[in-house]
Amino acid sequence: xxxxxxxxxxxxxxxxxxxxxxxxxxxxxxxxxxxxxxxxxxxxxxxxxxxxxxxxxxxxxxxxxxxxxxxxxxxxxxxxxxxxxxxxxxxxxxxxxxxxxxxxxxxxxxxxxxxxxxxxxxxxxxxxxxxxxxxxxxxxxxxxxxxxxxxxxxxxxxxxxxxxxxxxxxxxxxxxxxxxxxxxxxxxxxxxxxxxxxxxxxxxxxxxxxxxxxxxxxxxxxxxxxxxxxxxxxxxxxxxxxxxxxxxxxxxxxxxxxxxxxxxxxxxxxxxxxxxxxxxxxxxxxxxxxxxxxxxxxxxxxxxxxxxxxxxxxxxxxxxxxxxxxxxxxxxxxxxxxxxxxxxxxxxxxxxxxxxxxxxxxxxxxxxxxxxxxxxxxxxxxxxxxxxxxxxxxxxxxxxxxxxxxxxxxxxxxxxxxxxxxxxxxxxxxxxxxxxxxxxxxxxxxxxxxxxxxxxxxxxxxxxxxxxxxxxxxxxxxxxxxxxxxxxxxxxxxxxxxxxxxxxxxxxxxxxxxxxxxxxxxxxxxxxxxxxxxxxxxxxxxxxxxxxxxxxxxxxxxxxxxxxxxxxxxxxxxxxxxxxxxxxxxxxxxxxxxxxxxxxxxxxxxxxxxxxxxxxxx
Amino acid sequence: xxxxxxxxxxxxxxxxxxxxxxxxxxxxxxxxxxxxxxxxxxxxxxxxxxxxxxxxxxxxxxxxxxxxxxxxxxxxxxxxxxxxxxxxxxxxxxxxxxxxxxxxxxxxxxxxxxxxxxxxxxxxxxxxxxxxxxxxxxxxxxxxxxxxxxxxxxxxxxxxxxxxxxxxxxxxxxxxxxxxxxxxxxxxxxxxxxxxxxxxxxxxxxxxxxxxxxxxxxxxxxxxxxxxxxxxxxxxxxxxxxxxxxxxxxxxxxxxxxxxxxxxxxxxxxxxxx
Ligand SMILES: Cc1cc2nc3c(=O)[nH]c(=O)nc-3n(C[C@H](O)[C@H](O)[C@H](O)COP(=O)(O)OP(=O)(O)OC[C@H]3O[C@@H](n4cnc5c(N)ncnc54)[C@H](O)[C@@H]3O)c2cc1C
Numbered sequence: 001x002x003x004x005x006x007x008x009x010x011x012x013x014x015x016x017x018x019x020x021x022x023x024x025x026x027x028x029x030x031x032x033x034x035x036x037x038x039x040x041x042x043x044x045x046x047x048x049x050x051x052x053x054x055x056x057x058x059x060x061x062x063x064x065x066x067x068x069x070x071x072x073x074x075x076x077x078x079x080x081x082x083x084x085x086x087x088x089x090x091x092x093x094x095x096x097x098x099x100x101x102x103x104x105x106x107x108x109x110x111x112x113x114x115x116x117x118x119x120x121x122x123x124x125x126x127x128x129x130x131x132x133x134x135x136x137x138x139x140x141x142x143x144x145x146x147x148x149x150x151x152x153x154x155x156x157x158x159x160x161x162x163x164x165x166x167x168x169x170x171x172x173x174x175x176x177x178x179x180x181x182x183x184x185x186x187x188x189x190x191x192x193x194x195x196x197x198x199x200x201x202x203x204x205x206x207x208x209x210x211x212x213x214x215x216x217x218x219x220x221x222x223x224x225x226x227x228x229x230x231x232x233x234x235x236x237x238x239x240x241x242x243x244x245x246x247x248x249x250x251x252x253x254x255x256x257x258x259x260x261x262x263x264x265x266x267x268x269x270x271x272x273x274x275x276x277x278x279x280x281x282x283x284x285x286x287x288x289x290x291x292x293x294x295x296x297x298x299x300x301x302x303x304x305x306x307x308x309x310x311x312x313x314x315x316x317x318x319x320x321x322x323x324x325x326x327x328x329x330x331x332x333x334x335x336x337x338x339x340x341x342x343x344x345x346x347x348x349x350x351x352x353x354x355x356x357x358x359x360x361x362x363x364x365x366x367x368x369x370x371x372x373x374x375x376x377x378x379x380x381x382x383x384x385x386x387x388x389x390x391x392x393x394x395x396x397x398x399x400x401x402x403x404x405x406x407x408x409x410x411x412x413x414x415x416x417x418x419x420x421x422x423x424x425x426x427x428x429x430x431x432x433x434x435x436x437x438x439x440x441x442x443x444x445x446x447x448x449x450x451x452x453x454x455x456x457x458x459x460x461x462x463x464x465x466x467x468x469x470x471x472x473x474x475x476x477x478x479x480x481x482x483x484x485x486x487x488x489x490x491x492x493x494x495x496x497x498x499x500x501x502x503x504x505x506x507x508x509x510x511x512x513x514x515x516x517x518x519x520x521x522x523x524x525x526x527x528x529x530x531x532x533x534x535x536x537x538x539x540x541x542x543x544x545x546x547x548x549x550x551x552x553x554x555x556x557x558x559x560x561x562x563x564x565x566x567x568x569x570x571x572x573x574x575x576x577x578x579x580x581x582x583x584x585x586x587x588x589x590x591x592x593x594x595x596x597x598x599x600x601x602x603x604x605x606x607x608x609x610x611x612x613x614x615x616x617x618x
Numbered sequence: 619x620x621x622x623x624x625x626x627x628x629x630x631x632x633x634x635x636x637x638x639x640x641x642x643x644x645x646x647x648x649x650x651x652x653x654x655x656x657x658x659x660x661x662x663x664x665x666x667x668x669x670x671x672x673x674x675x676x677x678x679x680x681x682x683x684x685x686x687x688x689x690x691x692x693x694x695x696x697x698x699x700x701x702x703x704x705x706x707x708x709x710x711x712x713x714x715x716x717x718x719x720x721x722x723x724x725x726x727x728x729x730x731x732x733x734x735x736x737x738x739x740x741x742x743x744x745x746x747x748x749x750x751x752x753x754x755x756x757x758x759x760x761x762x763x764x765x766x767x768x769x770x771x772x773x774x775x776x777x778x779x780x781x782x783x784x785x786x787x788x789x790x791x792x793x794x795x796x797x798x799x800x801x802x803x804x805x806x807x808x809x810x811x812x813x814x815x816x817x818x819x820x821x822x823x824x825x826x827x828x829x830x831x832x833x834x835x836x837x838x839x840x841x842x843x844x845x846x847x848x849x850x851x852x853x854x855x856x857x858x859x860x861x862x863x864x865x866x867x868x869x870x871x872x873x874x875x876x877x878x879x880x881x882x883x884x885x886x887x888x889x890x891x892x
Binding site: 039040041043044047048051054055091094095096097099100109566568569570571 | 635638645647648693696697700828829830831832834835837838
């Protein structure tokens with residue numbers, strides 16, 4: 001018999017750290033109050049984050065374990081979400097959190113992207129599975145907002161942003177995962193301009209649910225006679241229930257849920273096999289109308305930035321609560337005595353936090369989580385600068401947009417990889433208790449694994465970085481990035497306490513620059529086989545460089561601020577933590593960047609050279 | 619109905635950083651502030667009395683919130699505005715220049731100016747736990763009072779039926795308006811407040827409502843007036859003087875008993891409780 005699950009909140013977040021990033025490190029105040037963020041001031045930002053945090057602890061946080069235990073059910077062809085999800089959905093949209101970044105033209109609050117990213121952290125961290133439903137509805141609505149015809153925008157956007165209707169992204173098919181271009185779903189034109197859609201999609205998140213009255217699928221399909229590969233794909237709007245122009249629901253649209261996947265984690269999120277047009281009665285309309293036929297991949301690519309950033313945020317969001325829970329446990333769990341009394345069996349038992357290795361794990365998690373969050377906020381703040389300068393200063397727009405493009409694969413991959421590893425370290429910190437369902441970290445770890453797989457596996461991100469992003473704008477984006485790091489090094493290498501760490505950052509910057517040149521040389525000299533072997537490693541190097549840089553940037557600010565606060569003030573401890581995390585990362589992780597550059601230089605090809613048969617003879 | 623709700627901010631009892639005593643004085647630097655929970659219940663009650671619960675966005679009446687404190691207490695007022703209050707007043711004063719009696723006297727002057735039908739406040743603030751302001755205010759105004767309200771029914775604008783939480787149960791009283799009512803925890807249960815605009819079938823969500831995003835954004839545009847304490851109270855001398863603070867003594871470690879019989883023996887003969 002399964003034990004009844006209690007809906008208790010385990011979610012923890014660190015608002016002080018969020019405020020530090022927004023107001024002290026990235027100085028979001030520079031864009032607050034300016035177009036298009038006229039309505040936003042520091043107080044609105046703080047109140048919003050505080051209210052969302054209060055809300056998630058009461059609503060979505062307690063449902064995290066409920067969703068994990070109950071999972072989703074398929075009954076009478078419809079997906080039933082876990083108990084409580086329906087009410088949470090309703091409350092989420094009543095409060096307006098999910099449309100915080102949406103333009104006021106579509107009923108949103110038009111917040112800066114940096115604020116939206118942190119609201120997303122609170123939603124995804126408290127309940128990653130639940131947050132998928134509104135996240136996908138939002139993503140799909142954004143596609144329609146950007147590329148839809150005026151009629152499509154009018155019919156779909158506000159309804160999807162307000163939670164009246166849900167949404168999905170349907171790319172994957174049994175034979176077309178990473179290789180999206182081999183999608184076989186077809187679209188045949190009808191006399192009335194609509195298309196008949198036929199095919200099967202798999203792994204569709206939120207492919208059906210009972211949270212909203214309708215679900216709007218965005219489906220990649222091939223129009224009859226279109227070219228093979230990604231060039232022949234069109235993105236279709238395919239509602240679960242057909243609607244009239246005024247949004248009134250009509251008959252169902254022949255979209256069936258074939259099955260639900262049974263998964264390792266995010267069990268509250270319905271991952272569906274969707275069958276379109278079993279009875280040849282499924283219709284769809286190309287996003288943007290007839291002239292956008294065969295533009296599906298381009299449209300998807302434009303929107304992938306948003307989705308990939310969101311996945312990176314999911315990564316550190318779950319990792320952050322795993323860390324904070326492990327910290328709480330380590331403060332309370334008593335085991336063993338201090339190493340200074342190791343011979344004395346009667347010495348008092350100490351909290352495990354007093355053991356050096358546990359402290360190492362805690363600081364390791366802290367540094368990684370805070371570094372990832374800083375990376376995501378940096379990216380989001382570049383997005384905000386793009387919007388602020390748009391139409392006024394094209395050079396600034398180009399610079400900031402270039403940094404956004406360059407950083408997206410880092411945020412997605414490093415955020416999801418390290419997020420998962422932090423969850424694993426959190427379990428290790430607990431010991432056996434962490435492996436049980438009495439504590440939240442084992443679920444966090446299971447939930448976090450998917451982040452490195454969906455929205456393009458992390459290797460695909462690494463190839464995007466080395467194959468597209470490094471050379472983008474003739475390499476100017478990378479040059480600006482390396483230049484920004486160099487400027488920081490030049491300004492702070494003489495810093496009284498952080499100077500040596502800043503110098504180490506300089507060495508890592510050179511190693512990354514050199515390795516980028518090496519990749520270019522491989523491309524030019526026809527040694528292409530080496531590129532995918534080194535791509536993930538290069539992405540990691542560049543991410544570690546960026547994270548170390550941002551942690552040090554925060555540490556310089558924290559050192560200065562700490563000198564002005566009383567030692568009894570909790571901010572004193574906060575700033576000290578920022579400095580220690582930066583020192584830890586620069587001393588224990590950053591040196592690996594130079595080492596990895598040397599490994600790249602060794603041009604090892606064993607993984608290619610080994611004959612297939614030699615992997616195992618079983 | 620026009621309702622005035624006095625609010626106080628208190629040090630967040632859930633925060634890791636606790637109040638410290640330093641040389642016989644309270645150390646408040648670094649404390650995180652939050653609205654006194656009972657005052658939040660009072661705001662929630664005021665909102666429920668002045669709306670149709672099925673359409674809480676339209677206010678039928680006016681809810682005015684007031685606090686006493688330095689500039690940064692405006693955050694507490696804005697939070698109340700974001701949940702639905704119409705306007706706010708901050709009476710400018712340093713935290714240590716106030717006591718319950720002075721607050722009650724200043725509130726009396728404010729009530730005479732604002733002329734609300736009802737003053738709703740928390741039964742006590744969870745910092746000093748004095749439980750005085752409501753009673754003193756009613757006395758100074760010469761108004762009827764109902765303290766520790768666990769339920770309120772309002773059928774018309776002339777009186778309220780208040781269920782008071784008393785030892786052993788609930789005491790129902792009818793108070794004629796204008797009146798002072800202080801609220802207790804159970805006032806925010808789903809069916810505790812019966813306003814005349816809300817259908818009797820409507821049940822509220824348990825507890826205090828969340829501020830919606832749009833309301834947070836709109837709160838900045840709602841009026842927030844500043845008033846000088848001296849303009850409300852001619853005599854600002856404090857009746858209560860604090861001579862010193864100390865933390866309660868740490869609890870002594872317990873002992874382990876070997877058997878149930880020993881426990882029973884100790885309860886009988888040492889603690890003398892059984
Ligand atoms: C829980 C969950 C939710 C999902 N939600 C959605 C959704 O909402 N919508 C949607 O469309 N899809 C969704 N997916 C699908 C997801 O995006 C795919 O699983 C992912 O793109 C990988 O495809 P695949 O599983 O077919 O793996 P494969 O493509 O078979 O890849 C297997 C391995 O091979 C590697 N590989 C594949 N091709 C190459 C190559 N060319 N070069 C080098 N390495 C390669 C991959 O990196 C991976 O390690 C979801 C999946 C899961 C598990």
